[in-house]
Amino acid sequence: MTPIAGALALAAVASASNGGISPVGPVTPNGHRITDAYWLILGITGAVFLLVEGTLLTFVIRYRRRGRPRDAEPEQIHGATRIEIVWTVVPVLLLAVIVSFVFYKLPGIKNSPAAAGNNASITVEAHQFYWLFKYPGGREAINVLTVPRGEVVNLDVTAVDVAHSWWVPAFGGKIDAIPGKTNHTWFKAEKAGLYPIRCAEFCGIQHTAMRGVVNVMRFPTAKADWRKELGREAFTGVCASCHGFNGEGLIGPAIASNPTLQDPKALGDLVRNGSGKMPAVGSTWDAKVINALAGYLKTKFGGAGGG
């Protein structure tokens, strides 16, 4: 009875799909492979769990003391060859199934498809506390990675300050973003849509603010306004993480009326080098990013701030 109740509870949780124990529905080939491995391992370990716990409870109830004297000795036996062979061989076979399945799936998860191996990579640069994307051809973006649907996208993942971890749950696995090292991963999104990015490594006080989104477009994206977008992304994704969106101040002071915002050179020095408690959030930013940010701040705060 108890194992059945347990199985029902598990099934109910599993079918809850979001917020339950099932992974986010995969939308990439590597995501599908990882999810397959997840369900196989969960199935085997779940069955073992129910078997072991069910047997345990059965024995606890069935062979309880029932008023026998405390010092009554049960029948003394030594060895049970057949059972010992079974409980050795069965786990070995189960582990062999899991290992074979994982090694069968692994190359397809790790390696970008051969034909697309030479596609230019997008660089993913993790910072406290945002993602900077550098596309082939010079375009840059913060926290929003825009890619076409159905194409293999290769990523070179690195970090600037501390270790972070790149994770798009709908795409499957995570990959470490480590200062001074470049890790490679890839994806091919099958469905257009917006897929949240999470940093999966505790990287500092605003770790949970280190969010982004992959925007999978049905058609190649229009390039017209990316500089304007970049300025907005730099402010909302970098400055606002600590200073608040309307200058209301989180761990950083309110900045809406600070004259530095209206002075591109001072702004560049500040974000590239940091100042006091403020880290050098833009230590790797080139003129494109600084100018985009300065342009955005001018339109957002230029009129009201008044210098």
Ligand code: CUA
């Ligand atoms: Cu970056 Cu956590």
